[in-house]
Amino acid sequence: MAPYEPPRQSLRGQFIDAVFILVLLFATLFVSTYVLSLQAGGAAGGEEARPRPVSELPISAAEKQQFRKMIDVGMVDLRAVNDSVAANRASTDKYAFSVLSLVVTAAIIIAYMAFVYRLSFKEYREVIEEKFGPSEGGRT
Numbered sequence: 001m002a003p004y005e006p007p008r009q010s011l012r013g014q015f016i017d018a019v020f021i022l023v024l025l026f027a028t029l030f031v032s033t034y035v036l037s038l039q040a041g042g043a044a045g046g047e048e049a050r051p052r053p054v055s056e057l058p059i060s061a062a063e064k065q066q067f068r069k070m071i072d073v074g075m076v077d078l079r080a081v082n083d084s085v086a087a088n089r090a091s092t093d094k095y096a097f098s099v100l101s102l103v104v105t106a107a108i109i110i111a112y113m114a115f116v117y118r119l120s121f122k123e124y125r126e127v128i129e130e131k132f133g134p135s136e137g138g139r140t
Contacts, residue, residue, distance in 0.1 A: 006127075051082040059085055 009017075054067050067081045076084075129135070 051078040054078070054081060057082070057085050058089075 054064050054071070057064065057067075059067070067076070070076045071078065071081065
């Protein structure tokens with residue numbers, strides 16, 4: 001019996017697969033970034049508040065001194081300091097999530113895994129049939 005030779009995918013097919021995966025990756029990154037910027041209030045046309053001086057920020061004196069040094073040496077600007085302080089503010093909903101989103105995400109992952117599982121068994125049966133011939137039980 002001849003050794004099994006798996007079917008070969010053409011270079012064109014491999015290239016199309018790679019481009020398709022890259023397009024999906026960039027689309028996912030772009031959409032998630034765009035949605036997050038909209039949720040953060042970064043929609044076009046919105047008025048942005050002026051940054052508060054370091055002396056008015058609700059942080060300790062030592063933090064104010066360190067932020068002032070970082071601004072003086074050009075590591076950060078006043079807007080970045082304001083954003084940093086706002087991001088670290090204590091909040092009860094800092095890590096909030098939607099149960100519906102969690103359930104939908106889990107359902108999509110389960111559906112995808114079921115699809116992959118079913119498809120792999122189909123391909124496995126095809127490989128076995130190709131190597132050993134049709135099964136005697138009549139089931140393929």
